[in-house]
Amino acid sequence: MKEERSHMLDLLRFNKGFSSPEEWVDYGIQHNFKRVRADKLDACPDCSSRSSRSVGQFIYYSTLVRLQLCIDCGLIFADTRIDSQVIQSHFENAYKDEHYFLRRRRRVFDQLACLISRAAPRGGRVLDVGGAKGHLLAVLQQQRPDLGLVLNDLSTEACNHAAECYGFEVIPGDVNALERVTTRFDVVVMSDVVYYEPDLKKLWALLPRLLAPGGSIIIRMPNKLSLIKGWQLFLRFSGREKMCMQKRIRFFNPEHLYVLSRSYLTNRFKKAGFSQIRFLPSELLVQEQENIRYPLFYSVAKAVSLISLGAIVLTPSYVVIASASETTVAND
Ligand SMILES: [Zn+2]
Numbered sequence: 001m002k003e004e005r006s007h008m009l010d011l012l013r014f015n016k017g018f019s020s021p022e023e024w025v026d027y028g029i030q031h032n033f034k035r036v037r038a039d040k041l042d043a044c045p046d047c048s049s050r051s052s053r054s055v056g057q058f059i060y061y062s063t064l065v066r067l068q069l070c071i072d073c074g075l076i077f078a079d080t081r082i083d084s085q086v087i088q089s090h091f092e093n094a095y096k097d098e099h100y101f102l103r104r105r106r107r108v109f110d111q112l113a114c115l116i117s118r119a120a121p122r123g124g125r126v127l128d129v130g131g132a133k134g135h136l137l138a139v140l141q142q143q144r145p146d147l148g149l150v151l152n153d154l155s156t157e158a159c160n161h162a163a164e165c166y167g168f169e170v171i172p173g174d175v176n177a178l179e180r181v182t183t184r185f186d187v188v189v190m191s192d193v194v195y196y197e198p199d200l201k202k203l204w205a206l207l208p209r210l211l212a213p214g215g216s217i218i219i220r221m222p223n224k225l226s227l228i229k230g231w232q233l234f235l236r237f238s239g240r241e242k243m244c245m246q247k248r249i250r251f252f253n254p255e256h257l258y259v260l261s262r263s264y265l266t267n268r269f270k271k272a273g274f275s276q277i278r279f280l281p282s283e284l285l286v287q288e289q290e291n292i293r294y295p296l297f298y299s300v301a302k303a304v305s306l307i308s309l310g311a312i313v314l315t316p317s318y319v320v321i322a323s324a325s326e327t328t329v330a331n332d
Helices: 002-014 021-030 084-094 098-104 106-119 135-143 156-166 175-179 200-210 225-238 262-271 293-307
Strands: 038-040 052-060 063-070 076-078 080-082 125-129 148-153 169-172 185-191 211-222 274-281 317-324
Touching (some): 052 225, 063 080, 080 084, 106 135, 106 211, 125 135, 135 148, 148 156, 169 175, 175 200, 200 211, 262 274
Parallel strands (some): 125 148
Antiparallel strands (some): 052 063, 274 317
16 A cells, blocks of 8 residues: 555656645556656747736646646647657547447538638639548538648648548648648638647648638637636536536546647737638537427527627537738748
């Protein structure tokens, strides 16, 4: 027993984030903590500012990660990067199956395809960044056979599937692979992927270069910051849990590297030279036990967004559409 505790204490001293390892020994033993390599970020991964404050903390892969708000640019970021091999095997095991893409995301794909279709000119080119096996582009292809569709994904297997099944042009790889692309696109779509990009600064610098004049970027992402802040406030004042022993942040997915607020995105798009930025409610995932409440809630959210001129988005995810000017987009 004593040996087990001493072993756990050593492990907690090695793993990142535990400034008072003694307090976590029991929890570590109960949850079978493993030795995990990780890197702490000492600055904001976007603007490099060292000025930030804590939003909350959570345990992920036996590591204590803090969610930090950058005082200068407003980015909310996880301050620890778990070893890339651990994360890679996590995603290989967690990769969503065909059923998930085809059934649960049906409405999301329909909405995004509709928005892309509206933004893309006849014969235009569309790039889906992190487009997995190409299900979104396949829906778009049905609506707009005139468009040139290009898919990018980290997974070579997913890219091969998209090329073989639908005949899309594919770019396997990360943001560095996209940097080598010389052609431009009328629409770049990133559906539920931006929060996985480790090199956010590089992505922001790249996006304007990928776009043709007058082109649009369409991003889908979670809209849960108010819930996260509300819950953290409740925890702080209710005394339910000591903040220094917090193990999870409700409404936040620990896989995500960032929470991108509206104000952060608006400022970032403006800085990158985009003139028009719109926030829309996003369609909901189809539930296993589907009933009328879901489509009804979405209709109410759309009406509220319309009445508030886009200021209020009630859905758990939102879509951001940023349009470049007809002339050119400034590089970062
Ligand atoms: Zn920053």
